Amino acid sequence: MPDLVIALDVGGSSVKSGVVQADHTVYQRRTTPIDSSGPAESILATLAAIIDGHARTLGKDAVLRGVGLGFPGPFDYAQGVCYIHGVAKYEALYGLHMDAELRARLAWGPKPPIRFRNDAEAAIIGEFCYGAGRSFVRGIGVTLGTGFGSTFVVEGKPQRAGPGVPPNGWLYAESWQGQQADDVFSARGLQARLAAAFGRPLDIPTAAQRARVGDQQLQEVFRRFGADLGAFLYPYARAFDAHVVLILGGIAHAMDLFETAVAQALRLPVRGGALGPDAALLGAAELFFA
Structure with a gap:
């Protein structure tokens, strides 16, 4: 029986989960609603039930290496402590040692080790190891969605420091034209x-569709967004000697409208994701397979 990892990608309203084999096959994919604004006990019980649900389906000869979770921050991923505060999701978990809390609630035994990594990092590492970035030695991945996530990668491993790498590899707090990058290159930006x-307000999918059918004003908005993103990333990519930039996240669904502008500003290959929801599950499982 191959070694297995139970992997979770924890989002604001749902948790995607699956079982990942050592050959990087993902199966038992599930999506489970979660009330991220609820009390700690409700959140922990939901996560534990997801883990137990997968564990109960494993054969008696299965070798479960552990449970890997991609989880939003702020979070001490090495220690497994949640520091989310002041937002409407998961702040009830503030200060909790999540590994101990989850293990205490698991019905399935023996209790597996539990490890955590940033949710954006999980998707980016998954793509660099097994998806769109697998043929590149060095690169930067960004996620464009509710927030602006990033990871600097060398040979499938995240880089926390070094030339061109901001603290922890996080670009969201860096500045662009007097604004925090998170306010510019996120959905709200x-x-x-x-x-x-x-x-007037216009949602991104509607704007993208109108741009695709010929609205030149909206086409220019997306083009300018891409040009600014590329110009922002350029000094980091150059100092880091990146070979590629991967763009993931919800806004990447409109990437056909701004990919060329990003690539022209960066002077590097730009790729979208290839794995869909499996990317974050594979990246979470990589905590045990790396």
């Missing part, structure tokens, strides 16, 4: 651009 151009 793009929505602000769209509202300014359109004269």
Whole structure:
């Protein structure tokens, strides 16, 4: 029986999960609703039930290496302590040692080790190891969604420091034209651009569809967004000697409208993701397979 890892990608309203084999096959994919604004006991019980649900299906000869979770921050991933505060998701977990809390609630035994990594990092590492970035030695991955996530990668391993690498590899707190990058290259940043151009709020999927059918004003908004993203990333990519930039996250669904502008500003190959939801599961499992 191959070695296995139970992997979870914890989002704001649902948890994607699956079982990952040592050959990187993902099976038993599930999506489970979660009330991230609820009390700690409810959140922990939901996560434990997901883990137990997968564990109960494993054969008696299965070798379960552990449980890997991609989890949003702030979070001490090495110690397994949640520090989310002041937002409407998971702040009830503030200060809790998540590994101990989850292990205490697992019905299935023996209790497996539990490890954590940033949710954006999990998806990026999954893509660099097994997806769109696997043929590149060095690169930067970014996730464009509710927030602006990033990971600097060498041979499938995240880099926390070094030339061109901001603290922990996190670009969200860096500055771009007097603003925090997280406020510019996230969904709210793009929505602000769209509202300014359109004269009223416009959701990103609708704007993208209108741009694709010929709205030149909206086409220019997406092009400018891509040009700014590329210009922002350029000094980091150059100092890091990146060979590629991967773009993931919800905004990447509109990447056809800004990919060329990013690549022109970066002067590097730019790729979207290839693995979909499996990327984060594979990246979480890599905590045990690396």
